[in-house]
Amino acid sequence: MATFLGIDYPSWWFLLIGAVFSGYAILDGFDLGAGAWHLFFRKEKSRRIALNAVGPVWDGNEVWLVIGGGALFAGFPHVYATLFSAMYIPFMLFLLFLILRAISIEFRSKEEMKWWRKLWDTTYSVASIALALALGIVLGNVLQGMDIGPDKEFAGSWLEFLNPYAFLVGFTTLALFMMHGAIYLLMKTEGRLYAKLTVLLKRGIIAFVILFSITSLYTLIYIPHLSDDFKSQPALFIVPVLTFLAIANIPRLSAKRKFRQAFFFSALSIAFLLVLVAIELYPTMLLSTLDPTYSIDVYNAASSEKSLGIMLIFAAIGIPLVGGYTYFVYKTFAGKVELDEMSY
Amino acid sequence: MDVEILARIQFAFTIAFHYIYPPLSIGLGLIMVIMEGQYLRTGNKVYETLARFWTKIFALTFGIGVATGIVMEFEFGTNWATYSRYVGDVFGSALAAEGIFAFALESGFLGVLLFGWNRVSSKVHFIATLGVWLGSMFSAVWIVIANSWQQTPAGYHIVGEGVEARAEITDFWAMVFNPSSVDRLLHVWIGAFLAGAFLVLSVHAYYLLKGKHVELSKKAFKIALGVAIVFSLAQLATGHSSAEGVAENQPAKLAALEGHFDSLAVADMYLVGWVDKKEQKVTGIKVPGGLSFLTHWDFEEPVKGLNYFPEDERPTALNAIFQFYHLMVAIGMILIGLSLYAGWLWWRGRLFDHRWLLRIFVGAVLLPQVANQVGWFAAEMGRQPWVVYGHLRTSDALSKVVTANQVLFSLIMFTIVYVLLFGLFVYLLNKKIKHGPEEPKLMDKRPRQKAMVN
Numbered sequence: 001m002a003t004f005l006g007i008d009y010p011s012w013w014f015l016l017i018g019a020v021f022s023g024y025a026i027l028d029g030f031d032l033g034a035g036a037w038h039l040f041f042r043k044e045k046s047r048r049i050a051l052n053a054v055g056p057v058w059d060g061n062e063v064w065l066v067i068g069g070g071a072l073f074a075g076f077p078h079v080y081a082t083l084f085s086a087m088y089i090p091f092m093l094f095l096l097f098l099i100l101r102a103i104s105i106e107f108r109s110k111e112e113m114k115w116w117r118k119l120w121d122t123t124y125s126v127a128s129i130a131l132a133l134a135l136g137i138v139l140g141n142v143l144q145g146m147d148i149g150p151d152k153e154f155a156g157s158w159l160e161f162l163n164p165y166a167f168l169v170g171f172t173t174l175a176l177f178m179m180h181g182a183i184y185l186l187m188k189t190e191g192r193l194y195a196k197l198t199v200l201l202k203r204g205i206i207a208f209v210i211l212f213s214i215t216s217l218y219t220l221i222y223i224p225h226l227s228d229d230f231k232s233q234p235a236l237f238i239v240p241v242l243t244f245l246a247i248a249n250i251p252r253l254s255a256k257r258k259f260r261q262a263f264f265f266s267a268l269s270i271a272f273l274l275v276l277v278a279i280e281l282y283p284t285m286l287l288s289t290l291d292p293t294y295s296i297d298v299y300n301a302a303s304s305e306k307s308l309g310i311m312l313i314f315a316a317i318g319i320p321l322v323g324g325y326t327y328f329v330y331k332t333f334a335g336k337v338e339l340d341e342m343s344y
Numbered sequence: 345m346d347v348e349i350l351a352r353i354q355f356a357f358t359i360a361f362h363y364i365y366p367p368l369s370i371g372l373g374l375i376m377v378i379m380e381g382q383y384l385r386t387g388n389k390v391y392e393t394l395a396r397f398w399t400k401i402f403a404l405t406f407g408i409g410v411a412t413g414i415v416m417e418f419e420f421g422t423n424w425a426t427y428s429r430y431v432g433d434v435f436g437s438a439l440a441a442e443g444i445f446a447f448a449l450e451s452g453f454l455g456v457l458l459f460g461w462n463r464v465s466s467k468v469h470f471i472a473t474l475g476v477w478l479g480s481m482f483s484a485v486w487i488v489i490a491n492s493w494q495q496t497p498a499g500y501h502i503v504g505e506g507v508e509a510r511a512e513i514t515d516f517w518a519m520v521f522n523p524s525s526v527d528r529l530l531h532v533w534i535g536a537f538l539a540g541a542f543l544v545l546s547v548h549a550y551y552l553l554k555g556k557h558v559e560l561s562k563k564a565f566k567i568a569l570g571v572a573i574v575f576s577l578a579q580l581a582t583g584h585s586s587a588e589g590v591a592e593n594q595p596a597k598l599a600a601l602e603g604h605f606d607s608l609a610v611a612d613m614y615l616v617g618w619v620d621k622k623e624q625k626v627t628g629i630k631v632p633g634g635l636s637f638l639t640h641w642d643f644e645e646p647v648k649g650l651n652y653f654p655e656d657e658r659p660t661a662l663n664a665i666f667q668f669y670h671l672m673v674a675i676g677m678i679l680i681g682l683s684l685y686a687g688w689l690w691w692r693g694r695l696f697d698h699r700w701l702l703r704i705f706v707g708a709v710l711l712p713q714v715a716n717q718v719g720w721f722a723a724e725m726g727r728q729p730w731v732v733y734g735h736l737r738t739s740d741a742l743s744k745v746v747t748a749n750q751v752l753f754s755l756i757m758f759t760i761v762y763v764l765l766f767g768l769f770v771y772l773l774n775k776k777i778k779h780g781p782e783e784p785k786l787m788d789k790r791p792r793q794k795a796m797v798n
Binding site for chain 2: 057062070078085095100106288317322325329333
């Protein structure tokens with residue numbers, strides 16, 4: 001099997017897709033988190049500033065989801081097909097909320113009427129919360145495994161996806177994004193909204209730490225297969241330790257009001273958490289709870305070597321470009337939000 | 345209803361709705377690039393005002409385009425899992441390329457295009473507009489390549505048998521330049537330019553009729569008319585070239601487009617007609633031997649008709665395909681006539697003298713939209729019963745685990761959401777048009793606040 005730097009192509013794609021979804025979680029994570037806080041802001045002006053803090057970037061952030069979806073389709077068609085058809089109803093609802101979030105950002109400030117703005121503010125916030133929850137629920141189910149039959153097709157009922165562990169991961173994700181989003185907003189705001197956010201951030205951090213601890217314990221006790229890799233290779237313990245250190249830096253830096261650095265560490269925490277997920281799963285991508293031999297892994301799901309090789313070239317060309325645009329946009333809109341006649 | 349028909353209705357409905365918007369983004373993008381280019385070249389503020397005005401409308405179409413576009417990417421996996429497994433190796437790479445090369449460019453620069461007016465110089469802003477436009481053009485490239493591969497597969501081989509069979513890529517460039525991709529891409533691009541141009545023509549014709557924003561509207565009208573003249577004519581060429589490709593690569597589709605039944609006979613070309621599938625006959629106004637002439641440059645040369653193909657390898661919705669195709673062609677001709685006539689008046693210096701012509705232009709905005717829609721319907725329905733021409737049947741491409749009720753649920757959900765969305769779109773578009781362009785206030789050139797919190 002062809003390798004690049006000693007790693008075979010399917011494993012590269014596992015890493016790359018993992019990196020793209022981490023990018024998505026970090027970037028859209030703060031949009032969703034900011035959206036989840038939206039109704040906590042009472043004043044019209046505050047809401048507009050919060051909305052315009054994500055205004056120029058949310059669309060670019062969502063691209064990471066599109067790239068991730070496309071890469072999954074191309075790199076691991078069986079994972080894409082099995083997961084998406086199994087989670088038909090959850091994914092349809094996910095799409096619904098994605099549309100609702102997009103249009104509420106777009107439409108909210110187009111009319112002056114109070115009811116109009118209230119309607120879209122509520123839709124925006126509810127959709128953001130639902131999306132964060134849904135991402136966590138999908139992740140929770142992927143971690144636990146699902147009823148996959150010998151033909152790589154899902155053999156259960158979609159109602160199984162609504163289980164306590166999935167909800168636990170869902171709420172943890174929501175709390176993580178809300179913490180991350182609050183820090184982002186603190187970098188973009190000033191005055192009363194800023195003061196209010198410092199209070200909200202404290203609550204967000206507490207909620208996240210509690211939920212994260214429960215999820216970790218639950219995982220260790222009830223889903224032992226996820227810690228197998230750590231037991232067999234103790235060197236990997238460095239990852240949870242680094243994750244813990246990254247998370248610990250968030251309250252420390254927030255207390256000193258160094259929000260830029262805190263944001264760096266909350267982004268790092270998200271990345272480390274997903275590295276943990278990747279280690280727990282690899283080489284399995286969709287674990288079968290019916291029979292482990294039915295599981296879909298990076299090898300039996302991957303596209304041909306030829307196809308993966310072509311797309312590695314795409315990635316080598318494309319990722320620096322995407323990085324470049326992203327840098328340019330964030331640089332253009334660096335600093336506190338200023339509203340003008342073109343704002344949302 | 346069974347899963348297949350529901351899933352097909354859902355795909356058709358969601359893609360048709362989505363396809364209202366991307367052509368507008370591509371077409372308006374082109375016109376905004378011209379407007380901003382003119383501003384940079386001449387320094388005339390009018391062009392900047394125009395570009396700013398159209399940016400706001402662009403934002404509306406782009407936003408809905410993105411929101412409804414992600415649905416499409418997910419729908420392959422949710423509704424067409426077997427298809428996804430079959431084509432992922434080939435089709436997936438085109439889709440991934442769209443994400444990384446096109447969509448990222450588009451969405452990355454969008455923020456600067458929409459909100460950067462007061463933050464970056466007009467040159468940098470022009471680059472952002474160009475970036476967004478090129479991104480939308482590249483999106484079309486990869487999506488049309490992916491679809492064209494389904495129409496005329498190339499650069500692949502089939503591995504495995506029966507339910508395990510799937511297509512694997514063997515030659516990337518052969519896949520990219522499959523026999524229909526270039527013709528169809530040009531046809532799609534130009535269809536999009538016309539959609540954008542006719543929207544601009546419509547809005548500014550409306551202002552001219554109302555006597556509002558007159559000077560500015562005349563400039564914008566001329567820019568868009570230039571685009572309309574060049575590309576309505578060019579569309580005739582790409583359309584013809586596309587049809588030749590269909591004749592060569594998808595003869596059953598060609599036969600369906602013209603309602604040509606006899607298995608090997610001289611084929612007529614209809615201007616209008618009605619297809620009776622049972623009687624295997626078309627009633628209408630025709631050019632005898634016209635199709636033979638257009639495919640072989642010979643009125644006497646026989647063309648393969650529908651009966652040449654096994655019954656289960658022919659498209660079924662014959663009259664619909666015929667009507668959609670002919671409507672598209674007829675609209676193309678009307679657009680050429682309208683653009684050329686207006687161009688002639690422009691040359692004579694009497695472009696804005698006829699109110700009736702301006703009224704026609706107000707309504708003509710719908711024509712390219714309808715042509716784009718029915719053209720795709722003819723192309724996709726003409727490909728049936730295949731989803732990958734000659735290899736995978738649409739009925740075999742579904743998700744095995746998804747039930748009719750689930751599809752029905754999502755279909756109802758999308759119908760409700762999209763109807764609301766369309767209503768809001770029309771309302772807000774109308775509002776923006778009524779509000780009209782405004783002279784920019786004194787530019788806010790305050791230095792950007794760099795100080796961060798720490």
